[in-house]
Amino acid sequence: MQTPAAPPTAEATGHPKRGLVLTTMCAAVILVVAMVSAVNLAVPKVADSDLHPSPTQLLWFVDAYVIVFACLLIPAGVVGDRWGRKRALLWGLGVFAAGCLVCALAAGIPVLLAGRIITGAGAALVMPATLSLALIAFPPAERPQAIATWTGAAGIGGVVGYLVGGGLLQFLPWQGLFAAMVPVTAAVMYAVRFAPAAPRNDAPLxxxxxxxxxxxxxxxxxxxxxxxxxxxxxxxxxxxxxxxxxxxxxxxxxxxxxxxxMLEPQLFRTPRLRAGALGVTAAFFAMFALFFTNAQYLQYVKGMSPLTAGVAFLPLAVCMMLVSRRASRLTARFGARPVMAVGILLIAASLLCVSWSDARTPYALYAVYLLAAGGGMGLTLPPLTMGIMGAVPPHRAGLGSGLNSAAREIGSALGVAVIGTVTTSRFAAAVDPAAGSGHRSASDILAAAARLGTGEHARAVTAFSDAAGTGYRVVAAVLVIAALFVLRWHRAQEPE
Missing domain, CATH: 4.10.860 (DNA Excision Repair, Uvrb; Chain A)
Structure with missing residues (x-):
């Protein structure tokens, strides 16, 4: 007598609404990542507002969110493992919305900065929970594709921030950017109810x-x-x-x-986890350096509005999403190292090409550079993310996701800080050597040059392009050096 086959388990078949779950997780990721980039477009309006912020306060207005976001991601992953990832996601979205509301209602800089810190704390709870819940919803055979989709969503979040932020700020005061995030976050919270309940463990805080x-x-x-x-x-x-x-x-x-x-040191004995963490950090170091300076280049040098500048960045987003969805198949066919190597070379080459762009560079050519950057990110990130998630035990998926997300945000924060420092310092010194290492912003210097006449403004624009080019070349060099370690570690065989 033949024994009847056992029914397939839930893990083998996946969640019945896994497509909706993945869409919701990607929407949550895009929401919190978009806030990293969108706020850059709000700086001019905040600077001209009744808050009268100092240059230093403006910088912390941009960076407070990213700093808190990055620092709390790994602890937030542990919180999700202990309290439940679905609960952590809902709490994170609620805190994120509350922080946005505080920013929208802020009547002074201290309250505005407090709102940004609260929003960053909420984002830290959201990010790791989304990837771990997405993985639980899919059977093992479909997880690489789910990771690729999630990675693509996280990657284009910055571009979505430019598009949505530019559109809102084109017609609304800066408060409108934050106020609009509240109902959007509420809609995502409603959709989270379809997500599966993930198993908990007693991971200590x-x-x-x-x-x-x-x-x-x-x-x-x-x-x-x-x-x-x-x-x-x-x-x-x-x-x-x-x-x-x-x-x-x-x-x-x-x-x-x-x-x-919180983060077991022995995890980093695994070569591919080290490769994944450093590789993700380096990739987002390069990507957000490009985001930060590109927004200024398109507005200061090419004379675009915030909305037009956001639309002009679409080639990178579209290419990254399309390529990232095919990265898992390419990795299965050719191996992870060759795919990552090609991706990193594309990113570095695009940075070098962008570094030579100036006011005379046609947008069509500039769009080709953005396509190369998007394709490189799409090839590089999925195998790196898979390396991190595959190096941690399944019951610590929240920790792995938190480590992956922390690497992304730390890279983003460092990329903005480094290229901003190099560009501002060299630009200020080129335009006015007495300005030292950059006490004035690029916007202030260009505005002052414009008041002196067309010729002086043109010279200032050229100086800005040259300074930004130096910044891009510094970032490209750092990326290549990091890539040498990443490819070396990824080649090492993990212990059986």
């Missing part, structure tokens, strides 16, 4: 490790952000870098000795 990680990273970013204005060799900046390194060293020692570490 690590408040000491979390505090050390946040303080160390904030100290390093403070040095990068404040360095041009304060002076790179000044006591506050040198002290910030030294303090940041000491605190992060203390974090590593604390994690190694803790019985329940």
């Amino acid at each position: 690590d408040p000491v490790g979390t505090g050390l990680l946040v303080l160390g990273f904030v100290a390093l970013l403070y040095g990068i952000i404040e360095g041009p204005a304060t002076g790179w060799l000044s006591a506050p900046i040198v002290g910030a870098f030294v303090l940041g390194l000491l605190i992060l060293t203390a974090f590593a020692l604390q994690q190694a000795r803790s019985k329940h570490p």
